[in-house]
Amino acid sequence: MFEYAPAPESRDVVDIKPSYGLFIGGEFADGTGTSLKTVNPASEEVLAEVAVASADDVDRAVRAAREAFGTWSAMPGSERAKYLFRIARIIQERSRELAVLETLDNGKPIRESRDVDLPLVAAHFFYYAGWADKLQHAGYGADPRPLGVAGQVIPWNFPLLMLAWKIAPALAAGNTVVLKPAETTPLTALLFAEICRQADLPPGVVNIVTGAGETGAALVNHPGVDKVAFTGSTEVGRLIARSVAGTGKKVTLELGGKAANIVFDDAALDQAVEGIVNGIFFNQGHVCCAGSRLLVQESIAEELLDALKRRLGTLRLGDPLDKNTDIGAINSAAQLAKIRELSDLGEAEGAERWSPVCPLPDKGFWFPPTIFTGVAQSHRIAREEVFGPVLSVLTFRTPAEAVEKANNTPFGLSAGVWTEKGSRILWMADRLRAGVVWANTFNKFDPTSPFGGYKESGYGREGGRHGLEAYLDV
Incomplete structure (x- = not known):
């Protein structure tokens, strides 16, 4: 590297x-x-x-x-x-x-x-x-x-x-x-x-x-x-x-939001990994429409997670004024405390926590990019807005199950769908209760396009x- x-x-x-x-x-x-x-x-x-x-x-x-x-x-x-x-x-x-x-x-x-x-x-x-x-x-x-x-x-x-x-x-x-x-x-x-x-x-x-x-x-x-x-x-x-x-x-x-980023087994895997990273680690996860719940089709879950972990190992955390930095500082001590509290709760509820090797600076407010696997829909990290660089991973088998899990939230701001089938994108978008549904991308904004939940x-x-x-x- x-x-x-x-x-x-x-x-x-x-x-x-x-x-x-x-x-x-x-x-x-x-x-x-x-x-x-x-x-x-x-x-x-x-x-x-x-x-x-x-x-x-x-x-x-x-x-x-x-x-x-x-x-x-x-x-x-x-x-x-x-x-x-x-x-x-x-x-x-x-x-x-x-x-x-x-x-x-x-x-x-x-x-x-x-x-x-x-x-x-x-x-x-x-x-x-x-x-x-x-x-x-x-x-x-x-x-x-x-x-x-x-x-x-x-x-x-x-x-x-x-x-x-x-x-x-x-x-x-x-x-x-x-x-x-x-x-x-x-x-x-x-x-x-x-x-x-x-x-x-x-x-x-x-x-x-x-x-x-x-x-x-x-x-x-x-x-x-x-x-x-x-x-x-x-x-x-x-x-x-x-x-x-x-x-x-x-x-x-x-x-607030608790967006589902949904990856099907026919998705372009490397492209999806970049979209997942952009969806939850952009701006340290301080994004209302962040893709904080990853819903991945069961048959590719292991392969996608391996690729995602490799990608997270290349992210650079540190001085926000450095042009090489990917992950900056958490905005405040209060927000850092909230992220830590919900992440600790995720572990206490039985989810498995993983972060890349990531030395944190001595001064300032920092939190490493974090993935939780083994997450249940009842877990607080899957239901509450963490507003930080924390991703909850769930799996699904069928498109209908993906819709049901994606909509199982009090929020409805955004969602992402990753698949090569245009008909499936339209089918999902019609059923997802979200104000914005991105197709094979995430966190893309344009002044000509309406946004809301x-x-x-x-x-x-x-x-x-x-x-x-x-x-x-x-």
Whole structure:
């Protein structure tokens, strides 16, 4: 096996300030609340202090968004499109800076930030810029109107990409935005605020309020918010659904998942192994739609597992800023504790645990890529979202059994099917209760394609023409 020399990306392309305020009405302003520290998960180094927005701060941001709404919504779509195109181009121009900052704050490998996240972020703004003057052709009536102020709360696993998924369609439809990034990964959202100023976006169209759960709750419950968009855990999603019930607010929720990645005996084995690795070990498994349950046809289970273990032995875990790194750091100490707890439970319930030889760095939050075999459907690791690099392996004999096992979950966000038979792919996709079904691939995203789930994975769609509906009064 080749030995790789270190190939670190430079931190010098990013200027991280010691402290950050809130972005309200086109200006950075001090918060009236406390502050929190955001740390580099790979080293536990404090990167910056960030303001925690109080209820009063959230109110200021919502009022700024409301004030800007009249002008922004009345602007011709072709004019709004110019701002979105400008933002997309600036994101491309500053993509290296954004990718390094995302990796420092989140812990994901620079290869993923640079080659996956940033191109998709720009693509979403380009795509929805194209829709801004064509809303009457989106299929939602001859004269669809924006809703007003959108309150958006995003998670820490894809901080900048989730921002793009939320802000781009909202602005294209003529809404204004108050966005709260996750407390552990606020820095790229704050750099995006600078990009809004660079693009001369009218003040108040986009506002960024940082903080933790209380800040998010203040935003969701604010009477001046017309639309709530949330991506995160099912538990928080339930709280949001309860709190907005009866208020008239439009809501979309993209929540947890426990996706089945289903491999049939006629699948291209090496291709399937790559898809399994991408499905669960991409972004350290911090993916709502991760293929965390591998369902493999019994006749090839042993052969596939041998190949998968060989492949895991070649993955490189370490410094996320090293361009050779495949597995980065777990985002926080709290998330690492949850992964460890559920993995220990998997062993206690009788599943067999395996990880490749994988030295872990002394500092930071790390967990090796892990496979569990001998998993029963009743095991908690097969039912609960681990949100880490942990794969549960189950077997099946017939397509009908595969469907039954895949659907035996409270979630319904995604699934993958690996087979050479197109008819079987269609047969499976028709029966799998999942919002997205990938065929002979996994974790592939495109701004033109809608994404979202069923059951406890939430409701509503993001991306594509469908993603506009949530931001229009239809």
